[in-house]
Amino acid sequence: MVCLGFLDAQKFETHPKGCDFKLLRISDIKMPNIIIKNNIRKIVKELDEQKIISSVAEEVEKALEEKVIEDLKKAIKRAKANQRRTLLARDL
Numbered sequence: 001m002v003c004l005g006f007l008d009a010q011k012f013e014t015h016p017k018g019c020d021f022k023l024l025r026i027s028d029i030k031m032p033n034i035i036i037k038n039n040i041r042k043i044v045k046e047l048d049e050q051k052i053i054s055s056v057a058e059e060v061e062k063a064l065e066e067k068v069i070e071d072l073k074k075a076i077k078r079a080k081a082n083q084r085r086t087l088l089a090r091d092l
Contacts, residue, residue, distance in 0.1 A: 037061045
């Protein structure tokens, strides 16, 4: 059995017996994809009234992902500047 532990600053918890323990830093955890290529294809098909675009390159997914993350970081910064803990649409 493999057990995962998380190391955040100075905080560390002991693991249960019988585990092959793996320690992960929180900063090492990969964020899940926000943008899903299949959904991009569906939207492109709906928006392309003339039905000219037949496929979507993988780089579009990556570019959209980067753009969304950048926009969310800016929105988070704006919400903090306004002393709010809730991210609102107007922050975008």
